[in-house]
Amino acid sequence: AQKVTQAQTEISVVEKEDVTLDCVYETRDTTYYLFWYKQPPSGELVFLIRRNSFDEQNEISGRYSWNFQKSTSSFNFTITASQVVDSAVYFCALSEQGAQKLVFGQGTRLTINP
Amino acid sequence: GAGVSQSPSNKVTEKGKDVELRCDPISGHTALYWYRQRLGQGLEFLIYFQGNSAPDKSGLPSDRFSAERTGESVSTLTIQRTQQEDSAVYLCASSSSGTSYNEQFFGPGTRLTVL
Numbered sequence: 001a002q003k004v005t006q007a008q009t010e011i012s013v014v015e016k017e018d019v020t021l022d023c024v025y026e027t028r029d030t031t032y033y034l035f036w037y038k039q040p041p042s043g044e045l046v047f048l049i050r051r052n053s054f055d056e057q058n059e060i061s062g063r064y065s066w067n068f069q070k071s072t073s074s075f076n077f078t079i080t081a082s083q084v085v086d087s088a089v090y091f092c093a094l095s096e097q098g099a100q101k102l103v104f105g106q107g108t109r110l111t112i113n114p
Numbered sequence: 115g116a117g118v119s120q121s122p123s124n125k126v127t128e129k130g131k132d133v134e135l136r137c138d139p140i141s142g143h144t145a146l147y148w149y150r151q152r153l154g155q156g157l158e159f160l161i162y163f164q165g166n167s168a169p170d171k172s173g174l175p176s177d178r179f180s181a182e183r184t185g186e187s188v189s190t191l192t193i194q195r196t197q198q199e200d201s202a203v204y205l206c207a208s209s210s211s212g213t214s215y216n217e218q219f220f221g222p223g224t225r226l227t228v229l
Contacts, residue, residue, distance in 0.1 A: 004156075006156075032168070033215045035217075037220075042191075042222070043203065043222055043223055044220060044221070044222045044223070045207075045220040046218045047218075047219070050215060050217060052215060091156060091157070093157075095215070098144065099158040100147070100162050100170065100213070101147065101162055101170070101173065102147075102157070102159065102165065102218060103158035103159070104149075104157040104158075105156055106155060106156045107155075107156050
């Protein structure tokens with residue numbers, strides 16, 4: 001069975017701090033895809049990144065970076081030098097090869113205080 | 115180009131009434147998905163359409179829920195005899211094909227409140 005766990009329900013930090021959002025997943029498939037989405041207060045989900053199970057290279061995009069470790073079934077997301085505009089709910093999601101649906105974690109509400 | 119659109123943005127209804135929620139996917143996207151997001155929760159998969167194939171209805175929570183899609187265009191999610199536990203945001207997404215790795219583009223959602 002597929003499952004995604006985001007153990008951190010809420011995180012609050014002061015602007016310019018670094019923050020890491022944890023994501024742990026469960027799957028029996030060897031081929032799968034991991035995603036992060038951002039849901040700002042407006043409500044519309046915004047795609048951030050996709051990773052396939054065969055690519056464990058870390059990814060950096062500006063202030064955002066992702067650490068994928070198959071050994072611990074984790075796909076963590078770090079925001080460096082956080083900004084108030086980063087405040088949102090962040091979702092980690094999983095899809096298995098041949099399965100079209102996304103399985104989402106419960107989300108982490110991130111608040112960046114000025 | 116235009117993104118995924120949904121209507122209405124908000125719907126308030128009385129318990130026992132039927133409601134219809136509409137989704138317009140991105141033009142040319144063959145795959146369409148419906149998800150439900152309860153307050154403070156993650157998204158739950160409801161149903162998936164891919165072209166003219168039979169839809170994957172495995173996520174529909176009860177037979178009060180149904181959805182239709184004509185070809186590769188608009189989809190309608192219908193909830194009959196609404197219950198208070200149906201209150202949630204209903205999100206629609208589309209993707210260029212139904213493969214597992216394709217990014218899904220989400221609409222703004224319809225917030226349903228059942229009184």
